[in-house]
Amino acid sequence: MAKQLQSIRGIHDGLPGEVANWQFIERQFEQVFRQYAFAEVRLPVLEPTELFVRSIGEETDIVSKEMYAFEDQGGDHLCLRPEGTAGAVRAYLQAGLTRSGGQRWYYKGPMFRRERPQKGRLRQFQQIGAEWFGASGPAEDIDMLAMAWQLIQSIQLQHVHMEINSLGCPDCRPAYRDTLQAYLTDKQQHLCETCHQRMHSNPMRVLDCKVQSCQQQLTDAPEMVAHLCEPCTSHFDTLKTGLAALAIPFVVNARIVRGLDYYNRTAFEIITDQLGAQGTVLAGGRYDGLVSELGGPATPAIGFAAGLERLGLLLEASAVSVSSAGVDVAVAALGDATLSYSLQVAQQLRQHGLTVLHCGGGNAKRQFKVADRESARFVAVLGEDEMQAQSLTLKNLASGEQITCDITEAIQHIK
RNA sequence: GUGGUCGUAGUUCAAUGGUAGAGCCCCGGCUUGUGAUGCCGGUUGUUGGGGGUUCGAAUCCCCUCGACCACCCCA
Numbered sequence: 001m002a003k004q005l006q007s008i009r010g011i012h013d014g015l016p017g018e019v020a021n022w023q024f025i026e027r028q029f030e031q032v033f034r035q036y037a038f039a040e041v042r043l044p045v046l047e048p049t050e051l052f053v054r055s056i057g058e059e060t061d062i063v064s065k066e067m068y069a070f071e072d073q074g075g076d077h078l079c080l081r082p083e084g085t086a087g088a089v090r091a092y093l094q095a096g097l098t099r100s101g102g103q104r105w106y107y108k109g110p111m112f113r114r115e116r117p118q119k120g121r122l123r124q125f126q127q128i129g130a131e132w133f134g135a136s137g138p139a140e141d142i143d144m145l146a147m148a149w150q151l152i153q154s155i156q157l158q159h160v161h162m163e164i165n166s167l168g169c170p171d172c173r174p175a176y177r178d179t180l181q182a183y184l185t186d187k188q189q190h191l192c193e194t195c196h197q198r199m200h201s202n203p204m205r206v207l208d209c210k211v212q213s214c215q216q217q218l219t220d221a222p223e224m225v226a227h228l229c230e231p232c233t234s235h236f237d238t239l240k241t242g243l244a245a246l247a248i249p250f251v252v253n254a255r256i257v258r259g260l261d262y263y264n265r266t267a268f269e270i271i272t273d274q275l276g277a278q279g280t281v282l283a284g285g286r287y288d289g290l291v292s293e294l295g296g297p298a299t300p301a302i303g304f305a306a307g308l309e310r311l312g313l314l315l316e317a318s319a320v321s322v323s324s325a326g327v328d329v330a331v332a333a334l335g336d337a338t339l340s341y342s343l344q345v346a347q348q349l350r351q352h353g354l355t356v357l358h359c360g361g362g363n364a365k366r367q368f369k370v371a372d373r374e375s376a377r378f379v380a381v382l383g384e385d386e387m388q389a390q391s392l393t394l395k396n397l398a399s400g401e402q403i404t405c406d407i408t409e410a411i412q413h414i415k
Numbered sequence: 416g417u418g419g420u421c422g423u424a425g426u427u428c429a430a431u432g433g434u435a436g437a438g439c440c441c442c443g444g445c446u447u448g449u450g451a452u453g454c455c456g457g458u459u460g461u462u463g464g465g466g467g468u469u470c471g472a473a474u475c476c477c478c479u480c481g482a483c484c485a486c487c488c489c490a
Contacts, residue, residue, distance in 0.1 A: 006463095009481065061488055065416075083490085111490080116416070119483065120490085127490060194487080210486080259489060269490095280490060307490030334448055366442095368450040376450095383448060397450065 010115070010123030021312040022126070024322040026108065028154040029128055036147045038104040038130055043087045045110060049077040055086035055290055057261030059201060066113040080112035083260070084129045085287070085303050086294075092133050093296045102134035108308070120278035120310045129284075129305030133291065136300040138235045141266045141286065142242030144302050148282055149248050152270055155311065156320045160281060161249065164268040165225065165256035166236040167204075167285070172229035173264075177203060179222050190217045204257045223254035235265055262290040266302065274317045275310060282306035328354040328414055330371030333361045334383040342382045345392055345407060349380070352411050371397065378414055 007013060014022065033040070049069045056063050062082050069079035081087055084107055097103055108128040117123060130147065132140055145162070152160055168176060180203045188196065191206070192214050198205040206214070207221060228236060243250050256267050267285035275281075284304020291299035315322065329349055333342035339361060349356045357374055359367035364381070371379045381393040386404070394410050395402040405413070 006481075066488080113489080115488070116486095117482080118485090121488090125490070129490090277485070278489075283490060305490055310490060332449080364448045365446075365450075368448095370450090372450040379449075381448070385448090393448085395449070400450095402449085 008123070010117035012122060012124075018312060021315050021322055022308055024320075025155055025308060025311050025315065026128070029106075029108075029151050032147060032150050032154050033106045033130065035150075036104070036143065038106045038132075038147075041088065041091065041105045041107050043081075043084070043091055043107055043109070045081055045112075046078050047081050047087050047090070049079040051086050051090055051294075052079065052082060055089065055260075055262055055294060056083070060259060060261065062113060062259070066115055068112050068114060082113045083111055084109070084127055084305055085131060085260075085262075085290070088129075088131045088303070089133075089291055089294050089296070089301075092131075093291070093294060097133070098291075098297050098299060102132065102140075104130070104132050106130040118276075118278060120275045120307070120313055122309060126308035127305040128308055129303060131301060131303035133299055133301045135302050138238035138242065141235075141239050141302055142246070144284075144304065145239070145243060145250075145266075145268055146246050146248060148268070148270060148284070148304050148306075151306065152282065155315060156318065157272070157281075157311070157314050158318045159274050160270055160272045160314075161251065162268060162270050163253035163256055164239070164243075164250050164266065165253055166228055166232060166265050167258060167263055167267050168224050168228050169232050169264045170289070172227060172232055173224070176222070176224055176227040179227060180204065180206075183222055187217045190214075202257075207255045208257055225252065225254050232265060239266060258285060262287040262293065264288050268304070270306075272314055274314055278310060280307075281310050281314065325355060327357045327371075327374045327376040329356045329378045329380050330367070330374060330376035331356060331358045331380045331382065332364060332367035332371065333359070334364055334381065336361070337384060338382050338387050341387045345380060345382060348407055349411065349414075352415075354411070354414060380410065 049067070052063055052067065058064065067079045067082050069077065072078050088105060088107065092098070092103060106129065109126060110124050111127050112124050114123055115121060130144070132144060135141070135144070145164070149162060167173065181199065184191070184199050184203060184206055188199070190213065191199070192209065192211045195206045195209050195211070195214055198209070204224070207218060209215065225236065240250075240252070256269060258267050263285040265286045265288070268283070269280050270282040271279050272281050273279060282304055284302070286300070286302040288300040291297070291301060331342050331346045331349075333339055342358065342361070346356045346358050357371070357376060359370045361367070368379060376397060379395045379397060381395065383393075386392050391404055391406050392410055393402060393404045394413060403413070
């Protein structure tokens, strides 16, 4: 293995084996999105850096240290998008859709964060996400979470569960924040180093600290769900009732917090225990303030995103069979004189919708080996005899049966 | 960004500081018209890269790149 060019750290190639899984996921997801009346949008990978600074929050890790940001030749500050929501909001506003009623969008594509790579955590990774602009009530939350759950169901994933929480709103969160901060101050000397920082920067973060000793101190910590204002309580209760009505299994996890600043009220995650520390497979929540934050009219909205690579890994772990398009017929041409005839036969078979691989001529043994390696269902043997008779010899590789017939008959046999 | 494990043929893995090997894959032949299943033969490596210690380094040391694991954070 001499010195050779390789892809950038944390940026991996999608090779056929893995892409087959992704395509399966995309097909299943697209069907679910359609059933929920969501339409696809295709948004830029490159956005003004300012967009994420204003939406995600300057203090977040994503913006402060994980963005691929640079100045282009014209002096503009650009970056590779680290997530999809901000760009979607920008597009929604730029297209002037604020008075066009609810917009239900989904998207898929690469996102970029400069983190230390691990399995299921890449620097370029793909997300499939959905955003619903103009979604005001808990009914939309229920639909959104139900759709998220249905997406996961559509690819038959095992060992996943949904957790929900409410993050409150600008009316009730500040008071809760104060309560929590006071509580934490009492416990301060028992908390870890990072939690000391978090107490001030984002006290709710302390709640999901993974340090054992911190968690032991926090067993009776005040929780947001117990300090919601009346409208938030009502919203959250209706959400739970709706999920129950749809028989969607969920647990309330009062420790769910959001890394991005723009979330309020409903926050949820679909989690697996199969991917080590990278167990979040789909996550999202309500962001009623973001549209106005970016200069639009007050527009309630909710969204989520799922990590395609993580779903693909889970698909393998769950041994879900991804039907891949195999070769129907491998064409074996025997003798140089039969080349043109074999090409014509292959073309005709393809015109009838079959997947055909021409084995390239040469000796029969080699061509059969190719057919076998490609898991072809049939081999069409085309020698001089067949060419003279305008026929072909068709062998079923699984049974070993072999017949000689004309093309029309062969096609019926294959289908 | 912090800490740790690892890196040998296309691939999976061997090799106490002393000649770099095996299985699988691939290619060819036995069988110039028949695979999955037989037999025979064959190709492949600057041991991730660079430097050092040593008579001698895949093996020990340093640096670097990458994968993975935990933290951090998150999809």
